[in-house]
Amino acid sequence: MSHSGEVKILLVQPPRWSPDGHANFDAIEELAGSRSGDVMVLPELAGSSLPRDDYLDRVRSLALRSGTAVVGGSHYDTAADGSAVNRGAVAGPDGTLLAEYDKVHPYGIERRSGVLPGRPGTGFDLHGRRLRVLLCADLWYSASLAGHDGLDAVLVPAFSLTRWDGPAPARELWRHMSVARAYEFVTYVAVSDWDHEATYLGQPCAGVTGLANPCPPAHTGFFSAPPTAPVSVHTLDFDRLDAFRHDRTARGFR
Template sequence: MSELVVAAIQMRSGVSPQTNIAVMDDLVREAASRGARYVQTPEMTGAVQRDRAALQQMLRSETDDPVLAAASALAAELGIHLHIGSTAVAAGDGMAANRGVVFGPDGGLLARYDKIHMFDVNLDNGESWRESALYRPGDVAQTVDIGGTRLGMGICYDIRFPDLFRDLALAGAEILTAPAAFTRQTGEAHWHVLQRARAIENGAFVISAAQGGVHEDGRETYGHSIIVDPWGRVLAEAKGDDPGVVIASLALDEVKAARAKIPNLKNARNYRVDGQQKMAEGVRVA
């Protein structure tokens, strides 16, 4: 049976990238010292900054971004796959990309993914978010090989779009990911059921590192970083919103077993709705 020890890093990123890099470094080292060969950080690892002007001032290109440079060096030093759940990078014309990046054990960049679905919502408690005002959405779904296992990349709000994760699974992903900065309100209502549903639907492991707690910019995130198996069982979870490390050993053969028991990936059929052919939303899988 093939086993992979994985870790989800829970953070409470502030507005200073350098401070966040130091926290990331400590927690990733702890995860590696506990045997993790794949380590994932949350959405907006580099900075949680709701002031758009301030965030734009700190934007750098991918090649000049200090968070990604530090992550590449750390992956190479520790000999691990390091997945920066996301950080904001310059995308031109004053816009940013909410970009996830996976580095290999030699520090090389293996894959990048720009968040496809923008969190443009109005919540009951008065919170209003318009990610599309600053972030340019991606249009390519991404899988990447991590030591013989296929991983599918998502970010936060993407978890509410099951077709994306189905397409990643059909493209061979055995591990699905949704590193996040879920609001406390939406996390309390939906976090666990969404993570487990995506695992069950696709017979895949789901790993979602999260931001947690009250941040410097006043935002409050839910935490509860989580690792779920292909049968929907929670293997490991941060029990609150404090920074820390969540570890689990994945028995990768469980993906094949779950998909054999419930072969819904094979059993899916095309159908029509009100005379219209069901179609994808213009997203392709790389």
């Protein structure tokens, strides 16, 4: 673990997406290399359409190999009747399953293709802190976080498909939304997305990876974005977050 009060988070932003989930995990393992941290967040659909057991094996393997808790993005978990749910899992550094989560609001292409709404996850604890995973579009619904006071970080695997001409408008919207959620719910919001060169069924990605900080040391730090880094490292300063929460309470703001 990082020193007291801090957690190091790794956001993975692969340059391209493959319909072969094993190929995606192979690429992610190569990108992650020997980097160390407390938790690693993969982008949405890292597992593509891998069978559930194969997907869980890859998430656990990456956690064991890296010695890091891994938020494994997601995959399409397909039932015998052909119905599918966009679903993910978190594995601890020892490979144990810490949490499972579904996408509650299928969006765009997946909604038109019949992907079913899933059930929200319950979150998980890491080094005494409470973390919750929201899959992509679920961040855009404030009800996803309402009633979950005391969350220390919201982790968002994303595949930010956009219909805009270029990635800039979607990036701007995602940054505003992430900062709004971080400030409203007094928590860190970390988004792991594919690079803007990646595509899904011919539709381009915006590349919105970054960290929203509700209490940065300077006004320019509300959102930190690494547009070209395949793996970016961010430190979550929970002592500072706790102090910010106490200050808001003292001022009657919350």
